[in-house]
Amino acid sequence: MMESMYIMIYRQLKRFIRAKSRVVGMILNNILWLVFFGLGWAYTLRGPIASALFRGLDYLAFLLPGIFTTSIFQASFMGGISVIWDKQFGFLKEVLVAPTPRSLTILGRAIGDALVSVVNGLIMLSLGFMLTSHLNPLALPIILVIGLMVALGFTSMGIAIASTMRSPEGFQLIVGLLTLPTTLLSGAMFPLSNAPYWMQLAALVLPLTYAVDLIRFHLVGISFLSSVYWWLTPEIELLLLVIISVILIFIAIEMFKRTTIE
Amino acid sequence: MDIVVENLVKRYGNVEAVKGISFSVKHGETFGFLGPNGAGKTTTIYILTTILKPTSGRAIVAGYDVVREPHNVRRHIGVVFQDPSLDDNLTGYENLYIHGKLYGLNNTLLKERIAEVLKFVELYEFKDKCVKSYSGGMRRRLEIARAMLHVPRILFLDEPTLGLDPQTRIHIWDYIKRLKDEHGVTIFLTTHYMEEAEILCNRVAIIDRGKIIALGSPDELKSIIGNDIIYVRVDNNIDVCSKLSIDGIQSCKTIDGETIAIQVRKASEAIPEILRYLEKAEIKVKEVSYRRPSLNDVFIHLTGREIRDSGGGFIDIVRMRHRVR
Structure with a gap:
């Protein structure tokens, strides 16, 4: 029974490796962000004011955990599109007539896509280790687990939305509309503590904000959120993330069970 | 009886795609649905293969009700859909491997079966090529191989030669005939090519606008x-x-x-x-x-x-x- 889940993980990974242009594009995109955006700002934000703002971190060390998290978020959310491709190219029917529970095949698919987006984040992070010495390499195992959970949650969100849609264009529109504000508000690129109050409230609604802060806490040792909101400790953030991801996984399973061939 | 259908109806909104059809298919028989596009053939196949629920009526496939026991039906059938349903980015071998795993075949048996079915449709030497590079006929052959991989009792073929050139069509007919003669599998196929129905089927139901208007062997019908x-x-x-x-x-x-x-x-x-x-x-x-x-x-x-x-x-x-x- 579990075999059908493993085989879907295998399939998603195989597809990822096969799509060489996608892999290259991903790595290139990561490098561009880090170098042109990260290094650019790192050289701009220097001196005592910046140091106070980032609590003694250089900007790259502040940015890297954030970009690691948002890149996982973006890749996994977008990953839901593969459900629509499968609808269009017919592979979905092959899965639907197979004598295996749909919950397992979709779970396998979510795990496979989640792994792909964590790998994507890791590529970026390994570049980061070369650029700054503030990152704690011992945190790697724990942030991989957190990253995987974030990826599973957002892949599920993508799958849930994709299950209701027919065209990739519609899906891309929704992803585009949600991705940009979520990324900008996540606190990945600037500390939220100085943002207007309403913006902070909007950011706290989005689960990605917790993920960014939690991963930053483990990689550089500072939680920027808990200093503003005392109740948002890393433990609470982790708990919130787990709950949200589990809920999203269940929603994805339910939505996928309901998806039909036209 | 491998398939028993009684008063099957499927409505999409106000449109009745299948208007109360009844028929049955014996074990080992090749049964054809012949009719023009939009007659309700594909809808019937979707219902019999459990991926669409009928509005009313009953369908028993391999002894199980398609609505109440879809899981058991799925274990006993192989399906070749009208539209391609392969993963283009994977090789022929990988497509079959994934299929076998979804159907719960263990590794040793699976490897044997993959080699067997690939040789049967003469694709063994192309097994490590990406499906993307396959021609239309090769894809169809791979789909037939895949549908046979888990040794189903009943094989569903929805327009198996649609869009293929005449030589390839004859080739596919040959495979289907051999499946029937050498493997004794029950075949339910739909087509709008009358030669196809005449050559392959023991019995043919002529379907038009959601209704069966005639049923019998090709000779009886003629x-x-x-x-x-x-x-x-x-x-x-x-x-x-x-x-x-x-x-x-x-x-x-x-x-x-x-x-x-x-x-x-x-x-x-x-x-x-x-x-x-x-x-x-x-x-x-x-x-x-x-x-x-x-x-x-x-x-x-x-x-x-x-x-x-x-x-x-x-x-x-x-x-x-x-x-x-």
């Missing part, structure tokens, strides 16, 4: 008409049939406006007589041909229409000329 058919194309829409009164004419029907189909016992004797008659009536004849009855003629006889894209018949030539103009 005996509904029984005789030769003469096609005459005349100058304009004159109602020739009402004017034609010659001995030996069994029926006369106008199809496609200016073409009439006349049934006679012996065409070679009737044609001169008909021509003489039309000349006397000052009706200009553009073209005459005749043929022995086929399932297509049965369809025309029953519905007054033609199965579209039936390929190479007189009516198609007429239609093509219309298009050229």
Whole structure:
């Protein structure tokens, strides 16, 4: 029974490796962000004011955990599109007539896509280790687990939305509309503590904000959120993330069970 | 009985795609659904393969109810859908491997079966090539191989040769015949190619607008008409049939406006007589041909229409000329 889940993980990974242009594009995109955006700002934000703002971190060390998290978020959310491709190219029917529970095949698919987006984040992070010495390499195992959970949650969100849609264009529109504000508000690129109050409230609604802060806490040792909101400790953030991801996984399973061939 | 269908109905909103059909398929039999596009063939296959729920009625496949026990039905069937359902980015081998795992085959058996079915459809040497690089015929063969991988009791083929060139079509027919003869699998296929139904099927149900309008072996169906058919194309829409009164004419029907189909016992004797008659009536004849009855003629006889894209018949030539103009 579990075999059908493993085989879907295998399939998603195989597809990822096969799509060489996608892999290259991903790595290139990561490098561009880090170098042109990260290094650019790192050289701009220097001196005592910046140091106070980032609590003694250089900007790259502040940015890297954030970009690691948002890149996982973006890749996994977008990953839901593969459900629509499968609808269009017919592979979905092959899965639907197979004598295996749909919950397992979709779970396998979510795990496979989640792994792909964590790998994507890791590529970026390994570049980061070369650029700054503030990152704690011992945190790697724990942030991989957190990253995987974030990826599973957002892949599920993508799958849930994709299950209701027919065209990739519609899906891309929704992803585009949600991705940009979520990324900008996540606190990945600037500390939220100085943002207007309403913006902070909007950011706290989005689960990605917790993920960014939690991963930053483990990689550089500072939680920027808990200093503003005392109740948002890393433990609470982790708990919130787990709950949200589990809920999203269940929603994805339910939505996928309901998806039909036209 | 491998398939039993009773009063099956499927409605999409106000449109009734399947209007209460009933039939059954014996074990080891090849059963065909012959009908034009939009007749309800694919909808029926979707219901029988458990991926669409019927509005009402009952369908038992491999002894299980398709609505109440879809899981058990799925274990016993193999399906080749009308539209491709392969993963283009994977190799032929990988597509089969994933399929086998989804159907719970263990590794040793799976490897043997993959080699076996790939050799059966003559794709073994292409097994490590990406499906993207396969031709249409190769893809269809791979899908047939995949549907056979888990040794299903019943094989569903939805328009198995649609869009393939004539040589490839004959090739696929050969595989299907061998599946039936050598493996004894029950086959349910849909087609709108009457030759396909004639060559492959033990029994054929002619389906039109969601209803089965005739059911029997190809020979039985053809005996509904029984005789030769003469096609005459005349100058304009004159109602020739009402004017034609010659001995030996069994029926006369106008199809496609200016073409009439006349049934006679012996065409070679009737044609001169008909021509003489039309000349006397000052009706200009553009073209005459005749043929022995086929399932297509049965369809025309029953519905007054033609199965579209039936390929190479007189009516198609007429239609093509219309298009050229």
